[in-house]
Amino acid sequence: MLDPKLIRETPEAVRAAIAKKHLTVDLDGVLAIDVAWRAALQEVEALRSKQKAANTAMAALPKGSPEFIAKVGEMKAVSAQAKEREVVLKELEEKFRQAMLSIPNLPHASVPEGRTPEDNVIFALHGAHEAPRPHALPHWEIAGFEKLFDFARGAKVTGAGFPFYVGEGARIVRALLHFFLEENAKAGYVEVAPPIFVNAASATATGQLPDKEGQMYETTPDQLYAVPTAEVPLTNFFRDEIVEESALPIYRCAYTPCFRREAGSYGKDVRGLNRLHQFDKVELLKWVHPATSYAELDKLRADAERLLQKLDLPYRVLLMCGGDLGFAQAKKYDLEVWSAGQKRWLEVSSCSNFESFQARRAQIRFRGKESGKPELVHTINGSGLAVPRVLAALLENNLEADGRVKIPAVLVPYFGQEYLTFQ
RNA sequence: GGAGAGAUGGCAGAGUGGUCGAAUGCGCGUGCUUGGAAAGCACGUGUAGCCGCAAGGCUACCGGGGGUUCGAAUCCCUCUCUCUCCGCCA
Numbered sequence: 402m403l404d405p406k407l408i409r410e411t412p413e414a415v416r417a418a419i420a421k422k423h424l425t426v427d428l429d430g431v432l433a434i435d436v437a438w439r440a441a442l443q444e445v446e447a448l449r450s451k452q453k454a455a456n457t458a459m460a461a462l463p464k465g466s467p468e469f470i471a472k473v474g475e476m477k478a479v480s481a482q483a484k485e486r487e488v489v490l491k492e493l494e495e496k497f498r499q500a501m502l503s504i505p506n507l508p509h510a511s512v513p514e515g516r517t518p519e520d521n522v523i524f525a526l527h528g529a530h531e532a533p534r535p536h537a538l539p540h541w542e543i544a545g546f547e548k549l550f551d552f553a554r555g556a557k558v559t560g561a562g563f564p565f566y567v568g569e570g571a572r573i574v575r576a577l578l579h580f581f582l583e584e585n586a587k588a589g590y591v592e593v594a595p596p597i598f599v600n601a602a603s604a605t606a607t608g609q610l611p612d613k614e615g616q617m618y619e620t621t622p623d624q625l626y627a628v629p630t631a632e633v634p635l636t637n638f639f640r641d642e643i644v645e646e647s648a649l650p651i652y653r654c655a656y657t658p659c660f661r662r663e664a665g666s667y668g669k670d671v672r673g674l675n676r677l678h679q680f681d682k683v684e685l686l687k688w689v690h691p692a693t694s695y696a697e698l699d700k701l702r703a704d705a706e707r708l709l710q711k712l713d714l715p716y717r718v719l720l721m722c723g724g725d726l727g728f729a730q731a732k733k734y735d736l737e738v739w740s741a742g743q744k745r746w747l748e749v750s751s752c753s754n755f756e757s758f759q760a761r762r763a764q765i766r767f768r769g770k771e772s773g774k775p776e777l778v779h780t781i782n783g784s785g786l787a788v789p790r791v792l793a794a795l796l797e798n799n800l801e802a803d804g805r806v807k808i809p810a811v812l813v814p815y816f817g818q819e820y821l822t823f824q
Numbered sequence: 825g826g827a828g829a830g831a832u833g834g835c836a837g838a839g840u841g842g843u844c845g846a847a848u849g850c851g852c853g854u855g856c857u858u859g860g861a862a863a864g865c866a867c868g869u870g871u872a873g874c875c876g877c878a879a880g881g882c883u884a885c886c887g888g889g890g891g892u893u894c895g896a897a898u899c900c901c902u903c904u905c906u907c908u909c910c911g912c913c914a
Binding site for chain 1: 842843871873874875882883884893894895
């Protein structure tokens with residue numbers, strides 16, 4: 402959510418910033434609601450003020466006195482009017498809130514212009530993704546793949562996109578998660594194991610609601626949402642709290658399974674491990690002082706990159722253009738790993754600065770030393786990392802002539818073998 | 825799942841229809857005192873919205889929502905959460 406004062410005082414700047422995201426918002430409509438709301442508010446407050454004054458006067462009068470009775474009669478009318486106007490005020494308030502929730506975050510000045518994914522800027526390229534890999538295959542074509550990653554039985558038991566990981570398949574997933582968590586701990590992120598269901602208030606605070614309602618699995622009858630990413634419970638950890646300024650920045654990481662309905666996806670995107678309804682991911686999250694948030698974003702991105710470097714996987718970093726930025730992000734980098742068998746880049750991490758957009762929805766603040774007043778923190782998050790696509794790249798890039806997959810040296814202590822043998 | 829008790833400011837804890845944004849204590853801040861500190865003393869100490877150039881003013885908030893009333897922290901309904909006992913259970 403944006404600061405209402407921002408759209409009220411500098412609507413043209415807001416309009417221009419939203420245009421950079423290639424989104425359309427009825428800003429004039431929002432401003433009109435705002436004007437009506439403020440008028441109604443002043444009306445109601447004047448009536449309440451009248452009631453309060455009468456209240457004080459009546460307290461001093463003898464209960465049954467003629468003056469008292471006259472006052473009751475007089476105030477009945479005021480009370481009725483106040484009630485009536487309050488209904489109008491509440492309606493406008495809700496309308497305004499909904500309108501504000503529908504306004505996207507504004508992009509940072511350093512975000513490049515652009516409309517589509519083709520307009521994203523290649524910010525960095527790491528590793529020799531073009532090196533010849535004569536044995537590379539799309540991972541789902543590797544002999545024995547379906548034994549370790551059993552999609553057929555997953556579909557039977559649950560549905561498409563919910564595979565079983567069996568034997569070496571389960572162990573390589575566990576090894577990757579363990580590796581990620583250990584590396585992140587070394588980088589200063591405190592590990593958290595959060596709830597994997599959240600309530601509507603939490604999903605609203607991070608921006609999943611009302612914007613992406615259909616993307617989450619929802620439970621009945623309790624109306625909880627299966628987390629699409631650990632970002633949601635993690636960010637909400639400090640919801641409605643004021644943290645110590647000296648505690649900032651706060652670094653946390655969490656492993657959770659992630660659940661996404663992925664309605665509308667199709668084709669090559671959903672083959673094999675490319676896109677699942679349930680997948681494992683470690684998320685990095687920071688609550689930071691606004692003055693440091695862009696430096697902290699760069700650091701978080703570097704932390705995520707280091708994981709790919711240690712796994713010796715070629716990757717690139719995209720700086721997302723305005724049109725490809727999400728609803729809530731002010732700036733975003735995507736990390737994409739090279740998948741030698743598919744000959745394409747797979748997104749394995751998305752590192753974003755939300756500035757105060759989530760913090761305002763979630764009311765996460767710190768008490769500023771200077772002002773003495775609560776101020777909104779900035780939130781930053783990114784994957785570190787998402788398992789299935791890293792695994793896909795690892796399988797494809799490291800496939801050898803004999804059909805085995807070489808395990809990266811850093812992962813061997815976690816996996817316990819030097820090769821994945823498909824046995 | 826059943827029965828009962830409870831939810832008040834940073835914390836503890838009063839307050840059962842009117843002058844209560846809320847006693848008191850603790851904590852915190854500033855000042856006095858001191859060689860310095862402690863103690864003591866004095867004053868101050870919530871969040872948010874609206875109006876205003878400002879000084880300032882007004883309004884809301886006693887777990888959430890709704891109701892009764894001229895008037896609600898206080899009465900009624902409802903939801904959520906916490907605690908105690910019972911049941912069940914990894």
